[in-house]
Amino acid sequence: MTPSLGAPVVVGITGASGAALARATVDALLDLGAPVIASASSASRLVWQQELDESFGAALERWADSGLFTFYPPTQLNASIASGSFATRGMAIVPCSMATVAAVAHGLADNLIRRAADVCIKEKRPLVLAPRETPLSAIHLENMASLARLGVTILPPAPPFYLRDLTVDRIVDYVAHRVIVALGLADTMPEKLRYAGP
Numbered sequence: 001m002t003p004s005l006g007a008p009v010v011v012g013i014t015g016a017s018g019a020a021l022a023r024a025t026v027d028a029l030l031d032l033g034a035p036v037i038a039s040a041s042s043a044s045r046l047v048w049q050q051e052l053d054e055s056f057g058a059a060l061e062r063w064a065d066s067g068l069f070t071f072y073p074p075t076q077l078n079a080s081i082a083s084g085s086f087a088t089r090g091m092a093i094v095p096c097s098m099a100t101v102a103a104v105a106h107g108l109a110d111n112l113i114r115r116a117a118d119v120c121i122k123e124k125r126p127l128v129l130a131p132r133e134t135p136l137s138a139i140h141l142e143n144m145a146s147l148a149r150l151g152v153t154i155l156p157p158a159p160p161f162y163l164r165d166l167t168v169d170r171i172v173d174y175v176a177h178r179v180i181v182a183l184g185l186a187d188t189m190p191e192k193l194r195y196a197g198p
């Protein structure tokens with residue numbers, strides 16, 4: 001069992017492409033020793049099934065083995081993370097669908113992921129969204145701009161083209177660590193994923 005790092009981090013997994021980003025983010029947080037409370041939308045499960053060989057159930061079992069992991073279904077609106085009185089270190093939604101971006105931008109707290117994000121905004125806790133869509137419409141951009149003005153970090157899973165030997169695994173790893181830095185859980189990116197200059 002990994003030693004624990006204080007209050008938990010919330011991870012929301014929604015139905016945008018990029019299930020590997022969700023998996024890598026939870027893996028990296030648990031590796032850091034951060035307790036994780038996660039929820040995953042029904043759409044995210046469809047995407048996961050399409051994109052990854054490891055089943056979602058197998059990942060849940062693997063994460064539970066850390067002793068640091070709690071999972072709630074998105075319908076469980078009475079879970080701890082739905083209340084601002086429950087302390088967390090913030091939340092990442094990875095990947096974040098445009099539906100969830102729109103809901104959070106408009107305060108539509110109609111599932112546990114959206115409610116937990118709403119709580120982070122009202123409690124002024126770190127909230128990091130990794131929105132995945134292309135191209136982006138004016139609706140998407142306006143919703144993201146509203147959230148950015150509230151202090152939400154909009155962190156698109158953009159490849160670090162400046163790194164050599166770029167593979168999908170490395171891009172996924174890079175985004176997961178960017179999320180961790182944006183949450184304030186690490187000061188810098190690992191050296192292997194950092195721009196080194198000429």
Ligand SMILES: Cc1cc2nc3c(=O)[nH]c(=O)nc-3n(C[C@H](O)[C@H](O)[C@H](O)COP(=O)(O)O)c2cc1C
Nearest residue numbers: 014015016017041043044047097098099100132133
């Ligand atoms: C295989 C698959 C891939 C999808 N990819 C995206 C995507 O990249 N970005 C996006 O915004 N929505 C995508 N969607 C649509 C969302 O899943 C859909 O809007 C859903 O209602 C989002 O709900 P959620 O935010 O609660 O997960 C995808 C759906 C499926 C089934």
